[in-house]
Amino acid sequence: MSNQIPNSALTIGIDIGGTKVLGGVVDSLGQILSTARRDTPKSGGDELYLQISEVISELLNNHKVAGIGVSCAGIISSDRRTVISAPNISNWKAVSLGDRLEKEFSLPIVIENDANAAMWAEYKFGAAKDFNPVMFFIIGTGMGGGFVVDGKLYRGAFGIGAEFGHMKIQSGGILCGCGAKGCIEQYASGSALMRYAKEGIAVDANTGQDLLNFGDGTLNGLTGTVLTKAAQANNKIAISAFNTCADWLGSAIASYTLLLDPEAIIIGGGVVDAGELFLRPVREAMAKYMPFADTHPSPKIIAAKFGNNAGLVGAAVLVRG
Ligand SMILES: [Zn+2]
Structure with a gap:
C-alpha cells in the first residue's frame, strides 16, 4: 500500500522491546495521544505477534488511524517488511511482520530498526x-x-x-x-x-x-x-x-x-x-x-x-x- 497519509490523520507507533510491547496513537507533530502495552512473552514468536496485535486493536478501539509504524530491536530488511533477526527476542527470526499486520489490519505498515526509528523522532522533532x-x-x-x-x-x-x-x-x-x-x-x-x-x-x-x-x-x-x-x-x-x-x-x-x-x-x-x-x-x-x-x-x-x-x-x- 502507498503511504499517502494526510497531516490531519493519526498513526500508530509500536515499539517491540525485549521486555515490553509499547504502542501509542501519535499525531503529525509527534504528540502521543494514548498508549497501550503488553509484556513481551518469553516464548516470542506467535505469542509475541498476538500481543502486538492486541496492543494495536486496543488503540484502534478509541482512534481512527491511517497507518502503523513498528520499531523493533534487531536487523530489519531494507524494504522494511521483515524482521531478519532480533537477538533479544526468542523465535523472532525471518518474521514477515509487515505482511502479516497489513493483512490483519488493512493499513499501511512500516517496520524499522529501533535505533533508526528513535533517530527519526530526534530528526523530525528533537535534537537532530x-x-x-x-x-x-x-x-x-x-x-x-x-x-x-x-x-x-x-x-x-x-x-x-x-x-x-x-x-x-x-x-x-x-x-x-x-x-x-x-x-x-x-x-x-x-x-x-x-x-x-x-x-x-x-x-x-x-x-x-x-x-x-x-x-x-x-x-x-x-x-x-x-x-x-x-x-x-x-x-x-x-x-x-x-x-x-x-x-x-x-x-x-x-x-x-x-x-x-x-x-x-x-x-x-x-x-x-x-x-x-x-x-x-x-x-x-x-x-x-x-x-x-x-x-x-x-x-x-x-x-x-x-x-x-x-x-x-x-x-x-x-x-x-
Ligand atoms: Zn557487535
Missing part, C-alpha cells in the same frame, strides 16, 4: 533537527546507531547500515551479542559501564561500598541510576567508569567523523541521564583522538531530546512516508 548529516547513538545496555543524510535515514544496501555499535575497535576483543568480537558496544555502553564499575569495586572495597550505598548496598543493586547518582556525588569509581566509557566512545567518534563528517552527533539512551558528566569527557576524548586535528570543525555532541518513547514516536511518523 536542522543538522545534515547527523549521527545518532542510542546507548542503553547496548549501542544502536542511526544516520540521516539529506533528510533521509541511511539504511545501506541490505538494511544493516549505520549499526555504529558494532564497529570493531579491538581485534580479538570481548565477544559481542552480534557474534563478532571487539565491537565498540562492548566498551562504551551501559553493560560496559557496569563492568568498569565492578572492576573498580574489586580493587577498592571502601570506595566501592560508598558507591553501592547509593543503591541497596549490594552488587545486585548496582544499576545505571545508582552509578549516575554516585558519579554526581563525586564517587571516584563511578566517575572513572563514565570516563573510561567516554574515552572509548570519543575515540570511536573521531573515526566515524573521518568516515561520515557529521555536523552533529546526538546521544540518547540511559547514559544521557548523567548529562554533561558523560558528554564532556566524550567531547574531550573526541578532540584528543581526532585525525587531522585543528584542520576541520568537529561535530557537535548533543544529548537526545526523547527518552523511552523515541522508537514509538519515530515509527509512527515513519509510516507517513
Whole structure:
C-alpha cells in the first residue's frame, strides 16, 4: 500500500522491546495521544505477534488511524517488511511482520530498526533537527546507531547500515551479542559501564561500598541510576567508569567523523541521564583522538531530546512516508 497519509490523520507507533510491547496513537507533530502495552512473552514468536496485535486493536478501539509504524530491536530488511533477526527476542527470526499486520489490519505498515526509528523522532522533532548529516547513538545496555543524510535515514544496501555499535575497535576483543568480537558496544555502553564499575569495586572495597550505598548496598543493586547518582556525588569509581566509557566512545567518534563528517552527533539512551558528566569527557576524548586535528570543525555532541518513547514516536511518523 502507498503511504499517502494526510497531516490531519493519526498513526500508530509500536515499539517491540525485549521486555515490553509499547504502542501509542501519535499525531503529525509527534504528540502521543494514548498508549497501550503488553509484556513481551518469553516464548516470542506467535505469542509475541498476538500481543502486538492486541496492543494495536486496543488503540484502534478509541482512534481512527491511517497507518502503523513498528520499531523493533534487531536487523530489519531494507524494504522494511521483515524482521531478519532480533537477538533479544526468542523465535523472532525471518518474521514477515509487515505482511502479516497489513493483512490483519488493512493499513499501511512500516517496520524499522529501533535505533533508526528513535533517530527519526530526534530528526523530525528533537535534537537532530536542522543538522545534515547527523549521527545518532542510542546507548542503553547496548549501542544502536542511526544516520540521516539529506533528510533521509541511511539504511545501506541490505538494511544493516549505520549499526555504529558494532564497529570493531579491538581485534580479538570481548565477544559481542552480534557474534563478532571487539565491537565498540562492548566498551562504551551501559553493560560496559557496569563492568568498569565492578572492576573498580574489586580493587577498592571502601570506595566501592560508598558507591553501592547509593543503591541497596549490594552488587545486585548496582544499576545505571545508582552509578549516575554516585558519579554526581563525586564517587571516584563511578566517575572513572563514565570516563573510561567516554574515552572509548570519543575515540570511536573521531573515526566515524573521518568516515561520515557529521555536523552533529546526538546521544540518547540511559547514559544521557548523567548529562554533561558523560558528554564532556566524550567531547574531550573526541578532540584528543581526532585525525587531522585543528584542520576541520568537529561535530557537535548533543544529548537526545526523547527518552523511552523515541522508537514509538519515530515509527509512527515513519509510516507517513
Ligand atoms: Zn557487535
